[in-house]
Amino acid sequence: MSDIDITLDNVAVITNDGNPESTTDQPATGFDLLGLHPALLKAVQLSGYTEPTAVQAAAIPAAITGVDLAVTAATGSGKTAAFVLPALHRLATSELKSQRGAVGPRVLVLTPTRELTIQVSQACDTYGNQLRWLRTATVVGGVPYGAQLRAIKSPLDVLVATPGRLLDHLNSGNLNLSRVEVLVLDEADRMLDMGFIEDIEAIAAATPATRQTLLFSATLAGNVAKLAGKLMRSPQRIETHSHTDTNTFITQRLHWADGRGHKDRLLERLLTDPEIDQAIVFTSTQIDAERVAVSLEALGHAVAALHGGMPQGRRNHTLLGLRRRKLRILVATDVAARGIDVPTISHVINYGLPITAEDYVHRIGRTGRAGRTGLAITLAEYGDAHKIRSIERFTTQQIPVSTLEGLEPKARPANATGRPTRPHGARSGSERARPSGTTVRHGAPARRDFSDAPRRARRP
Ligand code: ADP
Ligand code: MG
Numbered sequence: 001m002s003d004i005d006i007t008l009d010n011v012a013v014i015t016n017d018g019n020p021e022s023t024t025d026q027p028a029t030g031f032d033l034l035g036l037h038p039a040l041l042k043a044v045q046l047s048g049y050t051e052p053t054a055v056q057a058a059a060i061p062a063a064i065t066g067v068d069l070a071v072t073a074a075t076g077s078g079k080t081a082a083f084v085l086p087a088l089h090r091l092a093t094s095e096l097k098s099q100r101g102a103v104g105p106r107v108l109v110l111t112p113t114r115e116l117t118i119q120v121s122q123a124c125d126t127y128g129n130q131l132r133w134l135r136t137a138t139v140v141g142g143v144p145y146g147a148q149l150r151a152i153k154s155p156l157d158v159l160v161a162t163p164g165r166l167l168d169h170l171n172s173g174n175l176n177l178s179r180v181e182v183l184v185l186d187e188a189d190r191m192l193d194m195g196f197i198e199d200i201e202a203i204a205a206a207t208p209a210t211r212q213t214l215l216f217s218a219t220l221a222g223n224v225a226k227l228a229g230k231l232m233r234s235p236q237r238i239e240t241h242s243h244t245d246t247n248t249f250i251t252q253r254l255h256w257a258d259g260r261g262h263k264d265r266l267l268e269r270l271l272t273d274p275e276i277d278q279a280i281v282f283t284s285t286q287i288d289a290e291r292v293a294v295s296l297e298a299l300g301h302a303v304a305a306l307h308g309g310m311p312q313g314r315r316n317h318t319l320l321g322l323r324r325r326k327l328r329i330l331v332a333t334d335v336a337a338r339g340i341d342v343p344t345i346s347h348v349i350n351y352g353l354p355i356t357a358e359d360y361v362h363r364i365g366r367t368g369r370a371g372r373t374g375l376a377i378t379l380a381e382y383g384d385a386h387k388i389r390s391i392e393r394f395t396t397q398q399i400p401v402s403t404l405e406g407l408e409p410k411a412r413p414a415n416a417t418g419r420p421t422r423p424h425g426a427r428s429g430s431e432r433a434r435p436s437g438t439t440v441r442h443g444a445p446a447r448r449d450f451s452d453a454p455r456r457a458r459r460p
Pocket of ligand 2: 079080186339
């Protein structure tokens with residue numbers, strides 16, 4: 001059972017690992033204790049869930065009271081249900097549900113990618129499948145306006161959207177957000193990032209000031225939550241911490257490479273591993289995603305690329321192919337780094353490094369979903385050693401270095417541990433990565449980019 005300590009500043013620290021399987025030998029904390037509407041309990045039961053995860057046990061009762069929340073919990077720990085269920089509970093228990101003539105949604109969920117928007121809206125359909133009156137719509141870019149316009153002008157309860165297209169509809173007067181009671185930002189730190197913050201502020205300004213605001217992410221550092229201050233009223237902070245070895249394990253590994261050709265050979269060898277059920281290979285650029293996918297296909301892999309430069313139809317088709325196991329390997333940019341839940345992904349391979357340490361946590365979090373184990377392998381050139389260190393500081397974990405026989409790096413690492421020495425002076429003690437094991441704890445230490453330069457809008 002979760003141990004909830006209310007400490008300073010309204011911070012509820014939940015010392016549990018967020019792993020649905022690890023709760024089975026604990027005293028029952030069944031969903032029926034969370035105060036949810038019976039129709040939602042029924043839907044949860046039909047989903048096959050027996051126990052709420054730690055984040056669900058903490059966030060659902062808190063959200064039901066109507067307060068604003070900033071919630072941090074590991075990748076794959078069930079955050080979607082932790083916001084969808086209390087939002088639907090509000091609709092199910094209020095009298096407005098029969099008010100069919102009204103316009104605009106009562107629950108608005110914003111996400112950073114079209115794929116995640118579709119996934120979250122499917123979760124709304126799943127958890128709301130016993131609420132026959134419930135109407136959900138999605139608004140994403142890259143698709144025709146017609147059907148979307150009809151959907152948002154019809155009676156509507158829940159709208160799940162990416163900010164850009166939503167703002168188009170808002171600015172053209174086709175969308176009314178004056179009925180919004182609950183605003184959710186999934187992947188909240190990304191949504192408050194420079195690429196999105198202005199859109200988010202404009203959208204929030206079109207909703208009533210009395211709304212409830214819920215922020216969820218695996219990485220929501222204190223300073224990001226502060227940034228959200230404008231959007232929230234006396235928010236409660238909920239963090240789930242990983243404390244035990246029975247946690248969801250993501251094993252991490254690092255391979256040093258001499259250059260691109262070497263990385264290609266490492267990747268080819270790694271993908272021959274029969275342990276791989278399905279894998280995502282992350283690249284830094286769209287061009288690399290295409291190139292790597294083409295060369296892996298030539299080797300006979302069931303593979304496709306996914307990136308923001310592709311038409312939406314192909315993006316949807318590709319993700320569906322992954323979910324239906326027609327594809328074994330997805331080669332993707334960071335467009336697939338956040339939120340995507342394909343439980344059969346056993347491996348994540350970083351062919352190109354992510355821009356931020358947060359992105360690393362989200363990328364590798366595409367494996368190890370809901371209590372499963374996963375392996376995350378990073379390929380890095382020595383020139384990228386500072387980026388690896390930055391990731392290690394962020395996760396407070398050292399990534400164990402590994403080699404493949406016959407594919408050892410030629411460039412000699414500058415010290416005996418296989419790690420190049422730090423080029424710019426010594427590291428301070430507080431920054432030193434903790435060399436402990438191979439699992440990453442997805443807590444929320446201070447945010448760290450690799451450079452001090454301001455981040456530009458990134459739409460991968
Ligand atoms: P997060 O947003 O925290 O990364 P998701 O909401 O995508 O995680 O959920 C990850 C997976 O866990 C999904 O496949 C979901 O169906 C499953 N899941 C969620 N809640 C439970 C639960 N209480 N018991 C078992 N599985 C769950
Ligand atoms: Mg999520």
